[in-house]
Amino acid sequence: LLSDGNARLAAARRLTRRSARRESGRFLAEGPAAVQAALQRPDTVIEVFATAAALVRYEWLRTAAVPVDEVSPAAAGALSETVTPQGVVAVCRSLDVPLDDVLARAPRLVAALVEPRDPGNVGTILRTADAAGADAVIVSGDAVDVYNGKAVRASAGSLFHVPVVAGIDVADLGGTGLTTLATSGQGDTDLDTLADDGSLAAPTLWLFGTEAHGLPDAALKLADRTVRVPIYGQAESLNLAAAAAVCLYASARAQRRG
């Protein structure tokens, strides 16, 4: 049992703050699903902290190829951002890759979150992009990082599946060679029209803004088209994660039908 004042534990605790994540190039993955997904990825987990109860409950921790240390429930709780901590947290190496690496692999479907503000949305859209078979997710701006505890949790393991490009400038999203589609409630083109005319079958970069403010002008300008998800009822808009799911699955379907 590590003492609550242990230096490695104290260093891990600091990773709940963004500045410490940036400086150290490390982040925390919390809960059995995230820790298991992290352990399945090579060279990702540095160490795991778990309570006695978690060590009994999650047998797979015993065969992990990294150090697994028992900590007190209080220490595990201090590493957690949830109301009901599950007693297991992994310290992981940051995973983001350069945009050029993603582009070099001739991606077919990429989702970019432009200056997102809500870490839950970042994680949820990462999960949806993974499910839709996206080749990468890009997060621009520096308001919310993908290693935020809420984002990691909402991604349900997908942070460890999909290459992530982090913290780049919006301007870098121009000139990728991909058909660039900007989502907007006032978009020029209806998503169904693009599905019908075959446009969605092209390698595509989707740009998603924030729910409150949409995309900044800089992002709208570099898009080939602005696209709206059709609203058939009286709702003013879809929520961001729902809109992203509809767009990414429309692309996935069009690309698979050739």
Add this chain to the structure above:
Amino acid sequence: LLSDGNARLAAARRLTRRSARRESGRFLAEGPAAVQAALQRPDTVIEVFATAAALVRYEWLRTAAVPVDEVSPAAAGALSETVTPQGVVAVCRSLDVPLDDVLARAPRLVAALVEPRDPGNVGTILRTADAAGADAVIVSGDAVDVYNGKAVRASAGSLFHVPVVAGIDVADLGGTGLTTLATSGQGDTDLDTLADDGSLAAPTLWLFGTEAHGLPDAALKLADRTVRVPIYGQAESLNLAAAAAVCLYASARAQRRG
């Protein structure tokens, strides 16, 4: 300015509890967007409570055809379930309609949430169903009601747009005459297959379960088909609201293309 001990205010405060909502047939809609959507619906709002600041900020409150009373910021806060109350809350009449009324209008697209547990998901799927042009949303079971503060807020006004059938038994979802599709990660049929073969153009009742446990057997049994949203990447599943968005928009598109 009403005193914080005012009897109508005390009655409104009780509506933050489900038992009081059920007994009184009333609920609270909080924040300018929800209150405005409620006021646009006939015979819905009974009274509005607003702070002095909200009365200045939201000019449309002055022309409301129902009583609008000024209350203290503390009293408005006590009616609110948000961290940053916006100072305006409407007391509304419950809106749910009998299932037979919905079926009598020959609906084309209906979403049923079977024994949901997360009020945020209920509200988000209501919003998505509204956007997709659904004719009604059904909520079965009694764990979460659609008038829960979080559900009302997440619906972003759609609770006042789409007919809602509340609190019915799962067994009542059989024999609606609609093609009944149950979503399941282990579904027999792929959503894309149904889109390709024209099945989605039929009048459809979608059944959605909970994210943790899916649909109960009783719901799976009464479905014509069990349907899975295809997972093209490594994600184990989509989150519930994202899956619902993909399914409902697939139906909306198929129905509009005939």
